[in-house]
Amino acid sequence: MDAVFKALCDPSRRKLLDLLYTHNGQTLGELCEHLTMTRQAVSKHLAVLEAANLVIPLWQGREKLHYLNPAPLQEIYDRWLSKYDRPQLDALSQLKQTLEGNPQETNHE
Amino acid sequence: MDAVFKALCDPSRRKLLDLLYTHNGQTLGELCEHLTMTRQAVSKHLAVLEAANLVIPLWQGREKLHYLNPAPLQEIYDRWLSKYDRPQLDALSQLKQTLEGNPQETNHE
DNA sequence: CTATTATGCAACTAAATGGTTGCATGTCAA
């Protein structure tokens, strides 16, 4: 899961995922057209995405087609993000209660 | 949003969020007890989390209480992650169709 | 007032990161 978070923290890599979202199965060359860095730099980013299993490559002759795999994103949500989704966790409401001197479980002693 | 992704990519910072999830409003010193690095290192991590608005500090005398703010996580999901949640985007099924020679919209030409 | 406690600030270091350039390899087309 660490590899997925690492992969997502770079904006260029998130852009690559967005590009594959709108047009799946693109080659390295095609993806390069939408970024301002060299082909090798894009290739490295794709390697990181592949290592996180977010992109699955398929060789077709001399072309390498890149396919988006959203499964790790789903896992990130299910196993980490979803537990923070409870609105009652909202810090501001808790702060308000703290400032009101209203002691409760989640407060510091 | 970039700040939030950056904040999340470090496992120590995710652990801090988890610690605040289980016990909100902890001081720097309390949080340090659960990590193996120096107080200053933890302090830096908390600064990153504050910059991303994931942690909201509240000074109480000489103690700084740290409160979890899950709102940016919700935003990450709503504005970025949620669009990848459609199962039909699954790369493997697309690859299968590609390999079956079944041309479709989402394919490369 | 003095000690101790909780935190902040600044400088430094090692390692990771994001990018480059140059060259090699394999596939397709004429």
Add this chain to the structure above:
DNA sequence: TTGACATGCAACCATTTAGTTGCATAATAG
């Protein structure tokens, strides 16, 4: 077969990052 095209590999560089140590400041306790 030859040349162009798509990609990979490796070395290198600059910046960021994650951590350290040392010292400063402010609040509480005795």
